[in-house]
Amino acid sequence: MKEIIDKQRIAVIGAGGHAKVVASTLMAVGHKVIGFYDDDPQKWGESIFGVPIIGPISDLNRANCDGAIIGLGDNHVRKQVATTMDLNWITVIHPFAWVHPEVPLGAGTIVCAGAIVQPSAIIGAHVILNTKASVDHDCIVGDYVHIAVAHLAGGASVDEGVFLALGSTVLPGLNVGAWAHLGAGAVATKNIPAGCIAVGSPARTIKSAVEAA
Structure with a gap:
């Protein structure tokens, strides 16, 4: 909790x-x-x-x-x-954000103003849900993820370290692999492999995991 x-x-x-x-x-x-x-x-x-x-x-x-x-x-x-670092990592939710009461938030996570997290989502540790980010029902957000003004549709998931840039969207039930980067305005219409950089609508990979490393 x-x-x-x-x-x-x-x-x-x-x-x-x-x-x-x-x-x-x-x-x-x-x-x-x-x-x-x-x-x-x-x-x-x-x-x-x-x-x-x-x-x-x-x-x-x-x-x-x-x-x-x-x-x-x-x-x-x-x-x-x-x-x-051995510190007592806290979680903070802006009073102008909304997080369903039963959604678990990991240690060190911040939910910024205007962000919304819907029921049955799971949010990992040290996550940034930035201004007006939205995470819909049944989504899974891994540790160290940064979601800018972006949207995860119902049942979508993003693995550890993913960055979703401004205006990007992950469609229902899809997955963005660990440490991948979804560019500004991109729409993931299929799963995005780990470590990739993907841009555009529909999102296309411009760098593979090897090239992005």
């Missing part, structure tokens, strides 16, 4: 554009954002929404905060951070 910590001290990993969205979502539900951690030294000492950018990611540990969430949009980097 969803691990949503109420009004505690939360750290954000990253200090770029997506980190701003993460922080504003945390604040919208009443959490206190205590700081940002980013590996760019030029950002250290600056602030976002009056909250300091404290230092490198390696400085963050359980003693610094009650919980943390990764504000990095790159799926590979998000997995690397999540699997190498």
Whole structure:
């Protein structure tokens, strides 16, 4: 079930554009954002929404905060951070999003403003359901997925690390394989193999798993 910590001290990993969205979502539900951690030294000492950018990611540990969430949009980097740091990863849902109460959300997942998750869906860990993303009934979303303003139709599934770019759609019952990338405006009318980059409507593969590696 969803691990949503109420009004505690939360750290954000990253200090770029997506980190701003993460922080504003945390604040919208009443959490206190205590700081940002980013590996760019030029950002250290600056602030976002009056909250300091404290230092490198390696400085963050359980003693610094009650919980943390990764504000990095790159799926590979998000997995690397999540699997190498021992932190209390929290889940956050924007108050202007809607998630069916029985849908499980994995640790570290964020559901942004305007996103919708329908009944019997399953959402993995460290997933980004970005602004106005929609996941319909019986869909399965793997760990480290990023769904932009994109739509998963009923019964569709996306495996670990998939990126669905702006305006893309996966038709009912279809699968997008692990670490594949569906380009902006693309429509998956058949299964997309793992590791591929696919674009267009209907989506066609422009790079194979070997070429995309």
